[in-house]
Amino acid sequence: xxxxxxxxxxxxxxxxxxxxxxxxxxxxxxxxxxxxxxxxxxxxxxxxxxxxxxxxxxxxxxxxxxxxxxxxxxxxxxxxxxxxxxxxxxxxxxxxxxxxxxxxxxxxxxxxxxxxxxxxxxxxxxxxxxxxxxxxxxxxxxxxxxxxxxxxxxxxxxxxxxxxx
Amino acid sequence: xxxxxxxxxxxxxxxxxxxxxxxxxxxxxxxxxxxxxxxxxxxxxxxxxxxxxxxxxxxxxxxxxxxxxxxxxxxxxxxxxxxxxxxxxxxxxxxxxxxxxxxxxxxxxxxxxxxxxxxxxxxxxxxxxxxxxxxxxxxxxxxxxxxxxxxxxxxxxxxxxxxxxxxxxxxxxx
Numbered sequence: 001x002x003x004x005x006x007x008x009x010x011x012x013x014x015x016x017x018x019x020x021x022x023x024x025x026x027x028x029x030x031x032x033x034x035x036x037x038x039x040x041x042x043x044x045x046x047x048x049x050x051x052x053x054x055x056x057x058x059x060x061x062x063x064x065x066x067x068x069x070x071x072x073x074x075x076x077x078x079x080x081x082x083x084x085x086x087x088x089x090x091x092x093x094x095x096x097x098x099x100x101x102x103x104x105x106x107x108x109x110x111x112x113x114x115x116x117x118x119x120x121x122x123x124x125x126x127x128x129x130x131x132x133x134x135x136x137x138x139x140x141x142x143x144x145x146x147x148x149x150x151x152x153x154x155x156x157x158x159x160x161x162x163x164x165x
Numbered sequence: 166x167x168x169x170x171x172x173x174x175x176x177x178x179x180x181x182x183x184x185x186x187x188x189x190x191x192x193x194x195x196x197x198x199x200x201x202x203x204x205x206x207x208x209x210x211x212x213x214x215x216x217x218x219x220x221x222x223x224x225x226x227x228x229x230x231x232x233x234x235x236x237x238x239x240x241x242x243x244x245x246x247x248x249x250x251x252x253x254x255x256x257x258x259x260x261x262x263x264x265x266x267x268x269x270x271x272x273x274x275x276x277x278x279x280x281x282x283x284x285x286x287x288x289x290x291x292x293x294x295x296x297x298x299x300x301x302x303x304x305x306x307x308x309x310x311x312x313x314x315x316x317x318x319x320x321x322x323x324x325x326x327x328x329x330x331x332x333x334x335x336x337x338x339x
Contacts, residue, residue, distance in 0.1 A: 049339030070256075070335055095256070098338040104250045106336050134337060141339045159288060160301065 006055035011102045017148045018155035020058045022091055023082045027098035030061075034122055035081050040043040044100045046070075049138040054101050060084065062142035073134040075129035078102075084119035084143050087128075094160050095137050097151045107155045111137045168217045170199060170247045171225060179210040185327045187212070194219050194228060199249050215247060255285050255305035257303035257312055257334045259319070265291055265298035272325060273302065276318040281310030305334070 009015055023030065033052075041164060043048040048069060060083045066075035091113030097125035098106040114132040117139060121127050129137055141151060184203060186314055191198065199215030219225050222242040228235075233240045259282075270289060274325060277284065286305040293299035308315055312333050319329040 045338065046337050049337075051339070064339075071333060096334060096336045098254075098336050100338065104252055106252070106338075108252055120332050134335065138339055141337060145339075158286075 003036065003039065005043045006036055008040065008044070008054055008100050009056055011013060011099075011150065011152070013101075015053060015056060015058065016101055016145070016150060018053065018058055019143070020053050020060045020146045021150045023059050023061055023120070026082075026120070031052075031122050033057065034061065034063070037061075038078075041065075041100070045070075045099055048134075049142045050100060051054065051142045053145050053148075055132075061148045064135065064138045064142055067136055069134050074132055074134045076129050076131065078106045080119070080122045080143070081119040081127070081139070082124075084117050084139070084146070086115050086117045086140070086143065088116040093137075094156065097137070097141060099151055102125070102150065104151065105152075107151065107156055108160050109137075109141075109151050109154045110156055110160070111140045115139065117143075134158075167241065168218045168220075169244050170215045171219075171222055172245045172247070173214045173216050173229075173298065174210065174224065174241045175207055175212040175229075175233070176339045177236050178255070179205050179208055180236065183210055183236050184212070186236065187214075190228055190232055191216060191219055194313050194327060195301045196223040196225075199237075199247070205218075209316075215245075215249075226281040232246075253285055253307060254336050255303050255307060256307055256334050257282065257308045257315060259302075259304040259315070261305070261322075261327055263300055263327045265293070268304065269300050269327065273304075273322060275330070276322055277304070279305070280314035280318040281308060282315055283307045283309060 021126045037050055037055060045114060048066060049064045052059050062081050064081060065078040066073050067078060089112035092110050094108050094110055096106050097109045115136045116130050118126060118128045123156045196219035197217050201214040219228060222244055226240060227240050229240060258307050284295045284304055284306045288303040291298050291300055315331050320328050
């Protein structure tokens with residue numbers, strides 16, 4: 001894609017603290033936006049996910065792509081998640097997170113180890129996924145963005161030592 | 166021209182108010198704080214702090230003299246060639262524990278160096294009881310040669326009576 005990446009909002013932009021609205025229109029414009037968002041993430045520093053509010057679109061859409069992990073991890077492939085909701089979760093793990101909207105800082109966050117979620121795909125069809133480990137962490141991080149929550153809001157002690165993932 | 170960063174180190178018997186008093190003095194003269202690390206070691210409280218904009222090392226030491234004396238601190242100030250936004254991300258964690266004995270840190274860090282690991286963060290502690298102390302060490306670092314050499318070196322450390330766990334780390338960025 002030759003188009004310019006979308007500008008990424010950075011902390012402390014208030015829009016990053018805003019709860020997003022559900023997506024209701026599943027039309028070509030939405031598909032074009034999702035592709036543009038993916039292009040934007042591709043040009044970022046090794047991102048494995050991105051959420052619409054990070055580029056100022058205050059709707060419940062995010063991308064999750066655990067295939068981009070440096071080490072192979074269980075995954076459901078590249079995903080566009082629209083109006084996602086976590087329906088079940090189990091276990092806890094500490095992991096280090098960073099964010100395209102918070103340059104030059106990473107920190108430890110506790111996330112559920114396994115989750116189940118329901119969402120809609122780009123055509124509006126209901127989809128469900130089971131995720132664990134790194135992919136589950138990405139999804140939780142991105143869904144947090146849709147609720148105006150940043151990983152900074154969930155930091156734990158830098159010496160926290162539940163099982164690392 | 167921006168003044169260079171200074172590294173302040175302050176150590177003294179732990180008591181409430183050290184950080185608040187030191188930073189109040191620095192804030193009062195318009196100093197800028199950079200990255201800091203502060204922790205209790207033994208019964209002492211240790212501070213390492215990047216500071217600039219408060220003058221040269223002698224001037225900063227003068228500003229803090231009253232606080233230093235009030236709290237009975239040892240103070241050291243050095244000009245350093247440092248900059249912010251130089252973070253590195255660890256990709257491996259090594260956790261070591263065993264009955265306490267001399268040489269653990271030396272043996273483990275020498276082995277990790279040989280395996281190509283650059284230490285970014287190390288904390289160690291002595292727990293257990295006075296008559297049966299245990300040593301616990303947590304290290305985060307960069308594995309320049311991959312994790313396999315580290316796992317091999319850990320196997321050798323196990324032969325020396327140390328329990329060592331190596332965990333790859335990956336920062337999730339989204």
